[in-house]
Amino acid sequence: MDTLDAMKRRHSTRAYTGEALTAAERATVEALVAEAVAGETQVSMQFAAADGTAFDARFDKVSYYGRFKDVPACVILASPATPEGLRATGHAGETLVLALTGHGLDTCWAGGVIETADRTIGAESEEFDAFVEHSAEPVDVDALTDAAARFHIAITLGHALRPGHPHRSKPIADLLADGTDPDALPDWFAAGMEGVQLAPSALNRQNVRFAPTAGPAETHTVRVTDVGGLLAKVNTGVAMLHFEQAAGVPVEFVLD
Ligand SMILES: Cc1cc2nc3c(=O)[nH]c(=O)nc-3n(C[C@H](O)[C@H](O)[C@H](O)COP(=O)(O)O)c2cc1C
Incomplete structure (x- = not known):
């Protein structure tokens, strides 16, 4: 798998x-x-x-x-x-x-x-x-x-007693930092966001926002902001892992 x-x-x-x-x-x-x-x-x-x-x-x-x-x-x-x-x-x-x-x-x-x-x-x-x-x-x-x-x-x-089921996830547009155009995302970034949608978060708050940002040439740089709330910083680490695994390219994170 x-x-x-x-x-x-x-x-x-x-x-x-x-x-x-x-x-x-x-x-x-x-x-x-x-x-x-x-x-x-x-x-x-x-x-x-x-x-x-x-x-x-x-x-x-x-x-x-x-x-x-x-x-x-x-x-x-x-x-x-x-x-x-x-x-x-x-x-x-x-x-x-x-x-x-x-x-x-x-x-x-x-x-x-x-x-x-x-x-x-x-x-x-x-x-x-x-x-x-x-x-x-x-x-x-x-x-x-x-x-x-x-x-x-x-x-x-x-081992689960019952099979689990997918959580309700915010749409990608709601997981982007303010000012990020959801219709103009690079492919690798959009792929990473699909990983973020699947990430667990405390009380399913999904309190982390992502944005593509300028970095050195040939790098894939992402700005990450947590919007506070329950265990937001732990959720951030979880979501970053999902992003980098799903993006399929090496990612540099810039943390706000
Ligand atoms: C940092 C963190 C803490 C969590 N703490 C609890 C918890 O104390 N009790 C609980 O039932 N679920 C907890 N969860 C699970 C979330 O409720 C769950 O990830 C969310 O509802 C999304 O559902 P899913 O994981 O099935 O996709 C936690 C998840 C994370 C990432």
């Missing part, structure tokens, strides 16, 4: 069959996690499989879209709570999501999972303790909590 196929097939899955991952699947996830963070200086990822207990209890307060059910495993991502860290989290996490999709696993980002007021958790929080306790894998607590301000988010994964 190529990446564009994976983008089309990916739908957020909140209800899982409850089946544990096989040893082979776990090994695949571990390998894909390693690939997704290779060369990534901002983001760390930690795989955690349920040990048969109510792992999804940690997820049940999260969703406006229906509760998470029988989540068999998740990957927790941690990064500095900076704009760069949050964008890198979205980019690396969505790299993982598409790779997992390509391997037949269903996923859902879960932004509210380990939420406190500042959307970070400390090693002392009850939620963190619950995560560590319910994980069948040894959890490297230091790796997740070593910096003073860490942002944490989860990606749930497993």
Whole structure:
């Protein structure tokens, strides 16, 4: 499955069959996690499989879209709570999501999972303790909590109980920065925007805007602006990954 196929097939899955991952699947996830963070200086990822207990209890307060059910495993991502860290989290996490999709696993980002007021958790929080306790894998607590301000988010994964369905997407014209003519987009840019339409975003807000912009000759330069709102910077990293994968050419981003 190529990446564009994976983008089309990916739908957020909140209800899982409850089946544990096989040893082979776990090994695949571990390998894909390693690939997704290779060369990534901002983001760390930690795989955690349920040990048969109510792992999804940690997820049940999260969703406006229906509760998470029988989540068999998740990957927790941690990064500095900076704009760069949050964008890198979205980019690396969505790299993982598409790779997992390509391997037949269903996923859902879960932004509210380990939420406190500042959307970070400390090693002392009850939620963190619950995560560590319910994980069948040894959890490297230091790796997740070593910096003073860490942002944490989860990606749930497993096998879907029901097939997912495509989300409603804004038209491309509504995902362009103000002043961009939707009828005068270069082909590579229009292709990239189709990827953006397929990108997941918290509460499906799609709060990121794109515009082609002048850059050095022979480059494909894109200006990216988030319009604020829930997890906008994480959504931005996710949408950038979709853009560059769908555009089919090397892309330079200029961030507003
Ligand atoms: C950063 C991020 C955080 C998200 N957090 C949650 C969440 O806490 N609970 C949930 O049910 N869905 C969450 N989602 C999934 C979105 O609701 C979903 O991507 C959106 O509704 C579009 O649907 P689709 O992913 O099926 O295309 C999150 C998505 C992203 C990108």
